[in-house]
Amino acid sequence: MNEPGVTETTESGIPENAVPENAVPADRRLTVRRLWKVNHLRAEGIDPYPLGYTRDASASEIHDRCAGLEPDTRTGETAAVAGRLMNLRRLGRLVFGVLQDYSGRVQLFADEQGLGGRFAGFGELDGGDWVWARGEVITTRRGEPSVHVSDYALLAKALRPLPAKWHGFKDKERRFRRRELDLLVNPEARRIVEVRAGVVSELRRQFEGRGFVEVETPVLQLQAGGALARPFETHHNALGIDMYLRIATELHLKRLVVGGMERVFELGRVFRNEGMDARHNPEFTTLEAYQALADYRDIMRLVEEVFEAAAQRAAGSARLTYQGRPVDLRPPYRRAPMLELVGEALGSPVFPSTPPARMRALAEQAGVETDPAWGFGKLVEQVFDRLAAPRLWDPTFVIDHPVEISPLARCHRSVEGLVERFELYIAGSEHADAFTELNDPIEQRARFQAQAAARAAGDLSAHPLDEDFLRALESGMPPTGGLGIGVDRLVMLLTDQRNLREVVLFPHLRPEQPLR
């Protein structure tokens, strides 16, 4: 980026074009000195980004080796450590540094006895630099486990400063936009990443352990089906056709069941072109699973076991605290028919046979806004979402939804107008959605046609008619239980977070104006 003698230089000898274009003026000021050091090292033939240095001990291993040692002890053992320099305290002819690696932090102790002529250079390191250091493992007079540096190297120069060490890095917007700094200085951010990895790993283990085969289905689709949501649109240049990013994995997974894959699951990202807030990111992670010869009751038991195991893995216990209130994820979970919950919320019983006009009047009476286009099912759903769902704290399977809002679920075996479906609610949030799958191709086509009518009437999230899927059903899908789990929300629950963005590494934000 800077060839000496080729570019104009400033008074300080720093090439004018060496400062990143997008650094705001104040940032430049802090960056210029570090750039000067980089150029100075290069002028001396030292690569500020060298290769070839290896580590033989982690920060935590240094602490382990010093466990129980008296202050001011020399172990006679040598160790080579590497990590990011988080702090540097210069005390005249002594320098104390704090090195952070994947395992934790360890102190570097530098003096002229250890470094001789290279001592002054050590003090020129900056917070944020990646540093390699080798020396004797000791404890200082205050008892701090340390490496008494006898050799060191700059591994990578940091041109930008670290966030302040004491007041921290708290501004949510900056934390999410500069997630790498957030992870560097906020241990809680790292903890969430690790818990999430554990939860995902446990989910895989649970399904694999039950004989489910993990598969990957297309993200780019000709039609976005399997859920009721608006998709992202894109374009395939070679084929000259518009395509969509998937909103669910459901339809392809069912086609696999038709193909004899009797237990399949997919853990993956889906995309919905809708609002973003504390509980919704435009892309999120779901686990969908399909099991032949099962129904939604079997899936309920499966979900109970999986959620308990995930909590055990993430939190060490299925009895957790979320936002200050206890949540017990040990089975069995309450089973509550949706119409009963809605009837309770309205103070008047509701049945599948309740006329839509009556349902609308009850909803309005309860203060729930309605749309004239809505039928019975949509009205029930709206009342449930507004009045009943927020009150469901303990794990609850809300069961038996109106058929109108469940175009892919099988009709209830004993109640007309309902389907065999459940949604799992915990702490007021939906965590899973499952049904006994509709496997009658003739009825499925009729359901799609009803959705097409809704779409024609202006409902942009109505389900499209998918001929490929219908053709598969026409080849015969066995009775099947299907399930979707919202992985991000599960991680929120298990890490006690109320903002989805805390559990997604790089949540979507509006583009920032000036880059900094």
Next chain:
RNA sequence: GGGCCUGUAGCUCAGUCGGGAGAGCAGCGGACUUUUAAUCCGAAGGUCGCGGGUUCGAUCCCCGCCGGGCCCA
């Protein structure tokens, strides 16, 4: 989409009932051979989110826009 709050130094935040801006930490110069939020001394560092309006004068008041947070839909 609506309501409330918010945007000031690299970070965390004060502040001006309108007279043109401050602290701590970081950074810079100096002192210091046991610090770990080191300490002490010194000198710096700002388009007060952006645009417009009112005013002799706006970081402050008004309007619009942009970003963010919380709550509601």
